[in-house]
Amino acid sequence: MNSRPHERPVASPCVSICALDEQDICTGCQRTATEITQWGRLDNTARREILALCHERARAQGLLIGG
Template identity: 75%
Template structure:
């Protein structure tokens, strides 16, 4: 797979963990952040679904 075809990271360069060890910038866990480069596109999309849910909860 070409690099440009891979699902892109949600990183927004605001790297700080909250009290639940979730990044306040991209809403990923530390494991999700450090493992991102090893994930295939399907796995990345699964992480992005979790990120969307976390982001919604953070905005409530």
């Protein structure tokens, strides 16, 4: 694990809109079904990587404007 020893866990991006699209990506948080099921076992480094992917997916879907 690459997380710092006393670092708080990175919070889940879940927004309680849990529905998978045709690509098995949640329309609420933009995580894949696999990322959702693995989240609780991941260290903060892996969680941040997933959050970056979620951001990219949201931007590609036109869900984010700007930053």
